[in-house]
Amino acid sequence: MSDRPLMPKATAVWLIDNTALSFDQIADFCGLHSLEVKGIADGDVAAGVRGIDPISQHQLTREEIEKGEKDEDYRMKLSKPKTIVAAPKKKAPRYTPLSRRQERPNAIAWIVRNHPEVPDSQIAKLLGTTKTTIQAIRDKSHWNSSNLEPQDPVALGLCSQFDLDMAVSKASEKRAAMEAAGKIDEGARLAPAAETEKADEDERSNAAPDIDKIFANFGGGGDSDND
Structure with missing residues (x-):
């Protein structure tokens, strides 16, 4: 804390008008030259x-002024604040109990699947994870990718x-604004989770062998042998 008042000249003006203090006393208290106070x-x-x-x-206290008015050699002391305002504490990072940390990849997978518009930075802040982990889950390069089971982070x-809801809403509003500005092609929208799941099922169905055709071919081959 400074040993001088915050606004010395304004304080000197008040002391000159409202007290019987000498110019030297006012100058000493305000950190000014006595000739400046006289001016x-x-x-x-x-x-x-x-x-x-x-x-x-x-x-400054009234008692200090009275002491100065009674004794021209007395030098007034600046009052110390009675209340000390502490600096605001930085917000601590989100803490996740150890028992739930193993479920975090499943929660990330759930958000990536159901809300792909939410950026990695928001997911990291929401779940207390890293962008590296999120990206690994997105591109399925995560070490445990094959065993992940998407689960609602709220339920976990x-x-x-x-x-x-706030993270999803914020991401949706940002995407809508970018589309309106022409920065994103509206046709290149993100597919809902239901559509993504259906596409995965169709892909698995197409990849599976046609059992009826196999049996038909097998049977047909048998008939030709009998012939």
């Missing part, structure tokens, strides 16, 4: 400056429904 009193310095009451600003207790 203020004469109107040659700080003309138009409105005085500030140091008592109401908790920078990794985040609140409100926080999840």
Whole structure:
């Protein structure tokens, strides 16, 4: 804390107008030269400056002023603040209980599948994970990718429904704004989870062998042998 009032000239104006202190006492308290204080009193310095009451600003007590008025050699002391304002603490990173950390990849997989529009930065903040892990789950390069089971992070207790809704809403609004600005082709929309799941099922169906055709071919081959 400074040993001088916050606005020395304005404080000097008030002390000159409202006390019987000497110019030297006011100059010492305000950190000014005594000739400067005399100039203020004469109107040659700080003309138009409105005085500030140091008592109401908790920078000086009435007792200190009275001591100074009684003794011209007394030098007033700046009041110390009674309340110390602590610096705001930084928000601590999201803490996830150890018992639930193993479920985090499943929660990431759920968000990636159901809300692909949510950026990695938002998912990382929401679940307390890293962008590297999220990207690995997105491109299925995660070490345990084959065993992941997408699960709702709210049901797992990794985040609140409100926080999840806010992240999804924010991502959707940002995407809509980008589409409106022409930065994203509206046709290149993100497919809903239901459509993605159906596409996966169709792909698996197409990849599976046609059992009826196999048996038909097998049977046909038998008939030709009998012939």
